[in-house]
Amino acid sequence: MWRRLSAIARKEFRQIRRDRRTLALLLFFPAFMLILFGYALNFDFKHQTLAVCDEDQTADSRAFARAFTHTEYFDLTRTLANRRQVDHLMGRDLIRVAVIIPRNFSNALAGGRVADVQILIDGANASTAGTALGYVQAIVQDYSAGIRISALERRGIQIPAPPLDLRPRVWYNPELKSAQFLLPGLIGFILSITAVISIALSIVRERERGTMEQLVISPVSPVELILGKTLPYVLISLAATAGILLAGALLFGIVIKGSLFCLFIIVLSFLTACLGLGMLISTLADTQQVAFQISILATMLPTFLLSGIVFPIRNMPGVIRAITYAVPARYFLVALRGVILKGTGWSAYGLQILALLVFAILTMGASVLRMRRRQY
Amino acid sequence: MKTVWHILIKEFLQLKRDPKLFPILFIVPVFQLMILGYAANLDVNDVPTAVCDLDRTVQSRDFLSRFPNSGYFTFESVVDRASDLDSLLDRGSAALAVVVPKGFGRDLAAGRTASAQLIADGSDSAYATRGLAYATQIAAQFSQQLLMERMSLLPQASGFGLPASGIGAEVRIWYNPELKSRNFMVPGVLGLLLMVITMMLTSLAIVKEKELGTLEQLIVTPIKPWQLILGKLTPFALIGLVEIALVLVVTVLWFGIPIKGSLALLLFLCVVFLLTTLGLGLFVSTISKTQQQAMMTASFFIMMPMVFLSGFVFPIENMPNLIRGVTYILPLRYFFVIIRGIFLKGAGWAELWDDALAMGAIGLGILALAVARFQKKIG
Numbered sequence: 001m002w003r004r005l006s007a008i009a010r011k012e013f014r015q016i017r018r019d020r021r022t023l024a025l026l027l028f029f030p031a032f033m034l035i036l037f038g039y040a041l042n043f044d045f046k047h048q049t050l051a052v053c054d055e056d057q058t059a060d061s062r063a064f065a066r067a068f069t070h071t072e073y074f075d076l077t078r079t080l081a082n083r084r085q086v087d088h089l090m091g092r093d094l095i096r097v098a099v100i101i102p103r104n105f106s107n108a109l110a111g112g113r114v115a116d117v118q119i120l121i122d123g124a125n126a127s128t129a130g131t132a133l134g135y136v137q138a139i140v141q142d143y144s145a146g147i148r149i150s151a152l153e154r155r156g157i158q159i160p161a162p163p164l165d166l167r168p169r170v171w172y173n174p175e176l177k178s179a180q181f182l183l184p185g186l187i188g189f190i191l192s193i194t195a196v197i198s199i200a201l202s203i204v205r206e207r208e209r210g211t212m213e214q215l216v217i218s219p220v221s222p223v224e225l226i227l228g229k230t231l232p233y234v235l236i237s238l239a240a241t242a243g244i245l246l247a248g249a250l251l252f253g254i255v256i257k258g259s260l261f262c263l264f265i266i267v268l269s270f271l272t273a274c275l276g277l278g279m280l281i282s283t284l285a286d287t288q289q290v291a292f293q294i295s296i297l298a299t300m301l302p303t304f305l306l307s308g309i310v311f312p313i314r315n316m317p318g319v320i321r322a323i324t325y326a327v328p329a330r331y332f333l334v335a336l337r338g339v340i341l342k343g344t345g346w347s348a349y350g351l352q353i354l355a356l357l358v359f360a361i362l363t364m365g366a367s368v369l370r371m372r373r374r375q376y
Numbered sequence: 377m378k379t380v381w382h383i384l385i386k387e388f389l390q391l392k393r394d395p396k397l398f399p400i401l402f403i404v405p406v407f408q409l410m411i412l413g414y415a416a417n418l419d420v421n422d423v424p425t426a427v428c429d430l431d432r433t434v435q436s437r438d439f440l441s442r443f444p445n446s447g448y449f450t451f452e453s454v455v456d457r458a459s460d461l462d463s464l465l466d467r468g469s470a471a472l473a474v475v476v477p478k479g480f481g482r483d484l485a486a487g488r489t490a491s492a493q494l495i496a497d498g499s500d501s502a503y504a505t506r507g508l509a510y511a512t513q514i515a516a517q518f519s520q521q522l523l524m525e526r527m528s529l530l531p532q533a534s535g536f537g538l539p540a541s542g543i544g545a546e547v548r549i550w551y552n553p554e555l556k557s558r559n560f561m562v563p564g565v566l567g568l569l570l571m572v573i574t575m576m577l578t579s580l581a582i583v584k585e586k587e588l589g590t591l592e593q594l595i596v597t598p599i600k601p602w603q604l605i606l607g608k609l610t611p612f613a614l615i616g617l618v619e620i621a622l623v624l625v626v627t628v629l630w631f632g633i634p635i636k637g638s639l640a641l642l643l644f645l646c647v648v649f650l651l652t653t654l655g656l657g658l659f660v661s662t663i664s665k666t667q668q669q670a671m672m673t674a675s676f677f678i679m680m681p682m683v684f685l686s687g688f689v690f691p692i693e694n695m696p697n698l699i700r701g702v703t704y705i706l707p708l709r710y711f712f713v714i715i716r717g718i719f720l721k722g723a724g725w726a727e728l729w730d731d732a733l734a735m736g737a738i739g740l741g742i743l744a745l746a747v748a749r750f751q752k753k754i755g
């Protein structure tokens with residue numbers, strides 16, 4: 001068995017080696033993606049575009065506007081003469097927040113009254129707008145409190161101690177670096193696409209070219225054939241994972257906190273699950289085109305959106321949450337974050353590994369049944 | 377023209393011969409949009425929170441009750457020892473923990489500064505950032521309120537009364553006043569789906585003939601390259617149009633997201649976007665030798681960067697300058713601005729012309745490039 005299996009694997013390796021671009025893509029591109037995305041992607045709320053329409057034009061109104069522009073959250077991009085300009089600018093996505101200070105702003109403050117201002121926020125992107133709303137309110141509150149406190153101080157009143165000292169601490173990823181959080185997600189995303197596509201294709205290609213018949217009539221058993229054909233891709237995927245982890249360690253200082261052996265087992269069980277999915281897809285498709293389409297539809301967007309890479313699963317409605325249990329990357333991600341960022345032991349992700357193996361057994365079983373029915 | 381027609385017929389016959397193509401192209405995307413549209417949600421509510429109240433006084437209970445009352449946090453578990461929080465966070469059953477130490481109530485009553493601790497699970501940094509922001513806001517409000525109480529209790533203050541002066545900000549949120557992230561995300565998912573489906577159609581269009589050896593046969597016929605390309609693209613363009621209609625219907629009728637702008641402009645710009653994805657797919661097809669190569673190139677070099685770098689969830693303005701420069705060549709970047717502008721803001725030509733022009737130019741450019749590459753191959 002082992003001899004025949006390795007013969008098939010060697011043949012597949014030779015075929016992969018001949019296609020330099022695909023090999024390079026499979027091996028090095030994942031690490032390149034991590035570098036690119038690690039620097040590019042984050043959810044930080046900084047340097048949001050801000051427009052100020054100062055109709056008052058006094059020292060007070062300018063001081064209030066500075067309370068916004070002096071933070072790192074907002075950058076003053078436009079100074080408006082007319083508040084009606086906001087409409088067009090926000091429609092064109094040129095400003096996120098507009099602060100409008102009406103004419104009698106400083107008069108109201110000087111008279112000890114409440115000075116009204118208007119603040120407009122582009123709500124199209126709900127999560128950015130929500131954060132902007134929080135910061136805007138905090139800035140206004142701070143500024144207001146400052147005015148009151150300085151009024152008290154002018155009367156010689158001592159300000160009492162601040163009642164609460166909140167000490168926020170962040171575990172596992174203290175600086176809240178996006179690269180830390182994205183690394184496991186990217187490994188899951190990249191592996192599920194490469195592994196599923198390449199495994200499905202390697203089988204369907206033989207069928208499309210008519211070489212599958214030749215393999216079937218040879219003394220190679222179906223199990224040897226499948227294992228032999230997929231083994232090279234599993235090895236390449238492992239190498240690519242090592243590349244991603246190395247890039248993460250060297251460039252982003254992401255150290256694997258858990259044991260390497262655990263990590264290896266987790267990656268291996270995820271690849272087995274991908275293998276099962278790829279096999280199942282290969283039994284559904286006769287041409288590489290169809291295999292590619294099914295694989296892309298089954299992996300790219302579902303892995304991106306349903307595995308918890310970016311969108312938290314606990315936010316999803318019940319039905320959708322139930323569907324996420326059918327996405328292997330979901331389990332992989334929990335286990336990966338556990339072993340890489342948290343350094344937790346088997347107890348934290350034993351279940352995830354089990355789920356991945358169950359997924360692999362189910363998909364492989366289904367594909368063996370289908371393969372029997374279609375003879376090869 | 378007749379030659380183009382013949383190729384067109386041939387392509388359609390070929391598409392029809394694959395019975396699996398129909399469900400893949402027209403049924404799967406509808407379901408995907410329905411599912412993924414619900415999944416794409418960045419709202420932070422009901423953050424599972426663990427609580428450790430070591431003080432157990434009126435003040436500590438008042439402080440803690442503000443968390444679930446805000447609607448952002450639910451108390452998942454209450455523990456007696458701070459060390460118990462470790463395993464809760466490790467297992468991921470809590471994303472945030474609040475610890476109130478002994479003496480919290482005593483310090484507050486005595487007018488001193490009391491301390492409290494927040495612990496966030498940073499492994500999902502985006503979620504943690506937003507969760508922490510809300511928690512800090514709740515604590516700040518609590519503190520502010522107490523400060524005001526303390527100030528009004530000051531003997532010197534009672535004579536004067538507190539100054540009423542301050543800023544009264546009227547904050548208004550435009551376009552999406554309830555801050556529903558679905559209105560922003562579903563049009564985004566629509567763009568992603570259109571991109572994925574139309575690109576995977578054309579990326580194999582020519583390389584398939586190359587790999588099967590039928591391209592030579594086509595080349596020795598008197599068909600001109602542009603005729604071949606036109607004949608090959610038209611069926612995909614038609615499929616793309618049906619696709620656009622389908623996903624728009626799901627977005628508007630199923631998710632109930634109204635189109636505030638003009639439907640005609642939306643349809644027109646969807647077609648322009650189609651031009652760019654078909655062109656990109658075709659280009660990939662002309663530069664690849666095998667179908668596998670074409671698929672890998674399309675999914676890695678084009679789809680993946682588009683998914684991450686076009687501003688679907690990760691804000692482009694946060695990216696470093698170099699990468700922000702790269703995003704300008706991604707048609708999906710413009711399409712997101714356009715589709716979200718028309719859906720949410722009611723934006724028209726006056727607001728969107730530059731994005732539309734940029735997208736159109738990329739589309740024409742990439743198509744021209746594909747035809748040029750293809751000609752060279754034949755020569």
